[in-house]
Amino acid sequence: MQVVSEGKRLGFTTVGITTVDPFQEWGGQLQTWLQREYQGAMAWMGRNADRRIDIAKVLAGARTIITCTLNYYTPHTQTDDPLRGRISRYAWGDDYHDVMLPRLKELLDFLFALDPSAEGLAYVDTGPVMEKPWAARAGLGWQGKHTNLIDPQRGSWFFIGEIITTLSQEFYPSQPPLTKGRSLCGKCTACIDICPTRAIIAPYLLDARRCISYLTIEHPGPIPEDLRPLMGNHIYGCDLCQEVCPWNRFATPTPEQAFQPREGNLNPALIDLMYLTDPEFNHRFQGSPIKRIKRRRLLRNVAVALGNSKNPRAIPALQHALNDPELLIREHAAWALETIAQHGSLALQLVDPRV
Numbered sequence: 001m002q003v004v005s006e007g008k009r010l011g012f013t014t015v016g017i018t019t020v021d022p023f024q025e026w027g028g029q030l031q032t033w034l035q036r037e038y039q040g041a042m043a044w045m046g047r048n049a050d051r052r053i054d055i056a057k058v059l060a061g062a063r064t065i066i067t068c069t070l071n072y073y074t075p076h077t078q079t080d081d082p083l084r085g086r087i088s089r090y091a092w093g094d095d096y097h098d099v100m101l102p103r104l105k106e107l108l109d110f111l112f113a114l115d116p117s118a119e120g121l122a123y124v125d126t127g128p129v130m131e132k133p134w135a136a137r138a139g140l141g142w143q144g145k146h147t148n149l150i151d152p153q154r155g156s157w158f159f160i161g162e163i164i165t166t167l168s169q170e171f172y173p174s175q176p177p178l179t180k181g182r183s184l185c186g187k188c189t190a191c192i193d194i195c196p197t198r199a200i201i202a203p204y205l206l207d208a209r210r211c212i213s214y215l216t217i218e219h220p221g222p223i224p225e226d227l228r229p230l231m232g233n234h235i236y237g238c239d240l241c242q243e244v245c246p247w248n249r250f251a252t253p254t255p256e257q258a259f260q261p262r263e264g265n266l267n268p269a270l271i272d273l274m275y276l277t278d279p280e281f282n283h284r285f286q287g288s289p290i291k292r293i294k295r296r297r298l299l300r301n302v303a304v305a306l307g308n309s310k311n312p313r314a315i316p317a318l319q320h321a322l323n324d325p326e327l328l329i330r331e332h333a334a335w336a337l338e339t340i341a342q343h344g345s346l347a348l349q350l351v352d353p354r355v
């Protein structure tokens with residue numbers, strides 16, 4: 001199969017192809033999910049709902065969708081030190097968009113060379129595409145109870161990108177699928193049990209508004225106060241539900257150097273991060289996915305993590321943040337100081353010398 005072998009030559013881990021028939025059952029589920037507002041502030045999900053269900057609305061004449069995955073697993077472990085932050089594994093190294101998109105475009109050019117009349121578009125979560133259901137339909141795995149895609153031979157530590165094309169299924173010789181998309185979760189509930197914020201409100205159903213990944217990355221404003229104490233030291237994303245997933249025992253290290261942890265990204269010192277200026281933030285996170293959330297959201301998250309540490313050593317950094325030009329950071333720093341103060345009289349004295 002030329003397209004699959006070319007995709008593998010370009011470094012993709014798996015490549016699957018499926019037709020673009022609209023997802024009728026998925027459409028209903030997506031609409032219900034949106035009506036319940038589980039998408040939180042990700043308003044674009046509602047705006048593009050019809051295009052997410054019907055890919056022909058994204059590219060006129062679309063007939064097939066090629067899903068490519070890229071393994072990002074690097075076998076490093078993080079410490080549980082509350083004064084050090086936890087960053088999602090996928091963001092330890094370089095920005096995956098920069099790694100995947102040029103390769104998808106190369107694969108697209110390969111298709112155009114095979115059939116110059118073909119049209120196509122490439123996406124890495126940059127377009128209105130429900131990548132996980134498409135990948136499942138292409139036979140690359142199933143969506144687990146935590147809603148991530150699981151490959152039965154490799155686990156779930158991979159990125160997903162797609163190419164939408166006008167080429168018909170007949171253009172590609174058939175290939176045996178890895179799975180038929182059916183769930184192999186069985187009776188396991190490990191991901192549901194571990195979730196600190198109870199974001200997986202039922203098997204296969206995620207309330208994004210409660211998910212730490214959403215709260216630390218997508219959510220633009222103040223983090224709801226009732227959820228802050230549950231976030232621990234997670235400052236960018238959360239991997240807990242994937243870490244406990246038994247299928248990830250099949251994960252193997254990625255050969256991609258780009259996804260190796262950058263210096264300081266495994267367990268950054270939270271107190272140091274709290275002093276980052278805008279230019280320092282831009283310099284430190286240049287070419288990293290973390291740059292996308294900007295300093296404002298990162299320091300908001302760091303303040304919450306420092307509050308959760310309940311460690312008086314965090315107080316000077318948080319007091320420094322009380323003068324930050326960003327109201328969002330000041331407000332979260334004040335919450336963190338109060339949290340530490342409530343935890344012990346020593347901390348209280350440090351916050352307010354009158355005590």
Ligand code: SF4
Binds near residue numbers: 199
């Ligand atoms: S990423 Fe974390 S917060 Fe979100 S569902 Fe998984 S365990 Fe829960």
Ligand code: SF4
Binds near residue numbers: 146184191246247
């Ligand atoms: S932890 Fe268990 S229930 Fe959750 S996705 Fe993995 S196998 Fe499925």
